[in-house]
Amino acid sequence: MGHPFDPGYVAEPFIGLCTEYPGEDVYPPSRFRTEWGPIFHRGRLDGSARALVIGQDPAQHETIVRRILVGEAGRRVQGLLAKLGLLHSYVFINAYLYSVYGSVNASTRRNPALIGYRNRWLDALLLDQQVEVVIAVGTAADEAWHTWRATAAGQSVDVAYAAVTHPTQPESASRNDRTKLAAATKKLLANWNAALQLLSPHVLHPDVATPLVLYGDAWADGDRIGIPEADFPAGLPAWMHEQDGWARRSGADDLAKRRNITLTVPKGVVT
């Protein structure tokens, strides 16, 4: 097998979507880290996807890899897809092309140029395609879905849909309080179980036939799955897809943290 890689944007409409994309006029730099460029997708663009996952926005690992949902949140979603029998037949896009800085105001969220561009991706991935289930991760993703679903094209497609809690919401909500984290994780896994029960009957063409096994009350072994090497661009080292926490925003103040990303090869790789 060697090192399979993702070829990226090799056919229309994706070549066009990655050549002409919204910039600072649509994504204000006061609200988005436009300085790091747009990050478009992860997964299959060749029509083989059976699931579409919509996320929110890329963070620092995504900025380096130039693929989305490659950190801890991505690992958890990868586990969710595996419970549906989907090991490679999926594709991810985000509600936002650029990393959110602070919060996104309504006029930006509702900007027709932002929505129109995103809808072109959704059209490309869903119209006359084989996608059977759509999963929205977080509220911005849910809004993105419903906005597209309200278009004429969006109404024409027959897919199952579930909006789920964002995979790292428990950590965000509990701020290092272990009791709160356990409770929030339990709640998240119940939410994901409901989505699995809703979606599972609609996955008619899984990569591997997989009896549905629901989550317990806490993360178990195998619930988090490494990002497949084949989802990354050519030549990236193994630790980039096997591990997390190797990219951080570094610097003494907010501006420095905005301007710097430090990559650190994990311990044990260089000896």
Added chain:
Amino acid sequence: MGHPFDPGYVAEPFIGLCTEYPGEDVYPPSRFRTEWGPIFHRGRLDGSARALVIGQDPAQHETIVRRILVGEAGRRVQGLLAKLGLLHSYVFINAYLYSVYGSVNASTRRNPALIGYRNRWLDALLLDQQVEVVIAVGTAADEAWHTWRATAAGQSVDVAYAAVTHPTQPESASRNDRTKLAAATKKLLANWNAALQLLSPHVLHPDVATPLVLYGDAWADGDRIGIPEADFPAGLPAWMHEQDGWARRSGADDLAKRRNITLTVPKGVVT
């Protein structure tokens, strides 16, 4: 035009070359920064290249962009190609897939697995292709060329060839001594002028018909040219190809410097 990008490795033999490549058994980690992964090329892989440039090894900017010769050395070579009328019809590979750490010993340099893989790239780029001139940048590149040229395939190809001084050799050799730097730069430009005079008559299909204008005794305006956006993967921000010096090996000691790369958005981009 939007933001043209390089699609990368989309056809054979390049898909295969970027899937199966030599690792630590061929490139010992004591001599190469294998931990950052291989970096394969820059430029055209679609058969449109008229010039092949062979460089030495990738550095830190190349590690982030995943394309070679994208820093100051790349800018200077870009200027050399422009003097031959070549603005986009070129391709670059390196003698080594990984960044050199220290120096390369003879047994590594002569490893048949290292040479054999590199020769597969040279075969792919030169046999039954349109390349008219080959430029080797530095001594490792010159050796790579002659090693391939000694193969049966290498002997079958009719191209003009010049080995030139490495573009940043003046800086390396003069260590902040301005007088030495000026003298070394003058010597480099004379060396490059000789190459231009040798190669220019063989560039029969330039992108733009360009009367040969030689270098002066020092770098002049326009001698250094930004890396075209179309040579970079999709979505990378403009400062990555317009500017240099935004990636550095950071840390207090040699091991830390080996394990860390810090990217810094240039001043003026985030305001």
